[in-house]
Amino acid sequence: MIRIDEQFISGGERCDAWLYLPDGPGPHPCIVFAHGIGAIRQVRVGAYAERFAAAGYAVLAFDYRKWGTSQGAPRFLCDIRGQHADIHAAIDHARGHAAIDPARIVLFGTSFGGGHAIVVGSERPELAAVIAQCAVVDGLAAAVKAPPVLALRWMLAGLADQLRALFGGTPYRIKLAGEPGELALMTAPGAEAGYRAMIDGPSPWQNLIGARFILRIPFYRPIRRARRVRPPLLMVVTDRDEICPPSAIARVARLAPRGEAVHFDAGHFEIYFGDFFERATAAMLAFLATTPAAVAEGVS
Numbered sequence: 001m002i003r004i005d006e007q008f009i010s011g012g013e014r015c016d017a018w019l020y021l022p023d024g025p026g027p028h029p030c031i032v033f034a035h036g037i038g039a040i041r042q043v044r045v046g047a048y049a050e051r052f053a054a055a056g057y058a059v060l061a062f063d064y065r066k067w068g069t070s071q072g073a074p075r076f077l078c079d080i081r082g083q084h085a086d087i088h089a090a091i092d093h094a095r096g097h098a099a100i101d102p103a104r105i106v107l108f109g110t111s112f113g114g115g116h117a118i119v120v121g122s123e124r125p126e127l128a129a130v131i132a133q134c135a136v137v138d139g140l141a142a143a144v145k146a147p148p149v150l151a152l153r154w155m156l157a158g159l160a161d162q163l164r165a166l167f168g169g170t171p172y173r174i175k176l177a178g179e180p181g182e183l184a185l186m187t188a189p190g191a192e193a194g195y196r197a198m199i200d201g202p203s204p205w206q207n208l209i210g211a212r213f214i215l216r217i218p219f220y221r222p223i224r225r226a227r228r229v230r231p232p233l234l235m236v237v238t239d240r241d242e243i244c245p246p247s248a249i250a251r252v253a254r255l256a257p258r259g260e261a262v263h264f265d266a267g268h269f270e271i272y273f274g275d276f277f278e279r280a281t282a283a284m285l286a287f288l289a290t291t292p293a294a295v296a297e298g299v300s
Helices: 045-054 080-095 112-123 139-144 148-166 191-197 211-219 222-228 246-255 274-288
Strands: 002-010 013-021 028-034 058-062 100-110 129-133 173-177 184-186 233-238 259-264
Touching: 002 058, 002 080, 013 045, 013 080, 028 045, 028 080, 028 112, 045 058, 045 274, 058 080, 080 100, 080 112, 100 112, 112 129, 112 222, 129 274, 139 211, 148 211, 173 191, 184 191, 222 246, 233 246, 233 274, 246 259, 259 274
Parallel strands: 028 058, 028 100, 100 129, 129 233, 173 184, 233 259
Antiparallel strands: 002 013, 013 058
């Protein structure tokens, strides 16, 4: 496997990317990786790239605008529509790359990126397959799980940041991941430690996010797009997910025309490590072998 620095333009700004290429001649099938909220290319992407490249798949991983080393301001702001545009631009970049087979592009999203994969997948019927892991598919269902006191603190923080934006002030940022009782977007026990454990080496990642994003979470419901996802769809369901109800994640597979689900007795962050990680990636590869993105034995 080799890793190549890439760049593409989305919304007039530069997105920085890494293209992991498997051994052997191309053109290769390619998995476009849409990572989770606040994540960048150094957040566990390399581990997935190793497994997929070993099976003959290229992987394109990128930083959304306003995150990592990509352009865009204000920093640490989750712009949902902007991130959808970035994923579309990444798919287009992969389709135009000489080393990639444009007919075998897979979109793989995890966590918040899993919700993005449902939305973008519903708009790209030409994709060979879509995979969504521990996906945040219903922001309203995720929001109502929050303790009332935390929900109130979230709302006040979001309003404060939105008011600053309206009057041209600097963003009001909160922690992305924290422990129970802290003002943070994710406060499940072990959330901060689990997030930090996914960071591969030195990186520009910071534990921050613009609070105005909180006001938009209840209105982001990718599950409503499930029936429009035409490519083969695999939902990797974490049955002890602390962020989005597992029942909602599994329901997407039932709603999608070509959806299926695989279940793991794991929490939201456990799926990224150890035996759960190995079994989940094996399930993804088994699924891909049944799709137009399949790699023939000994051929990529």
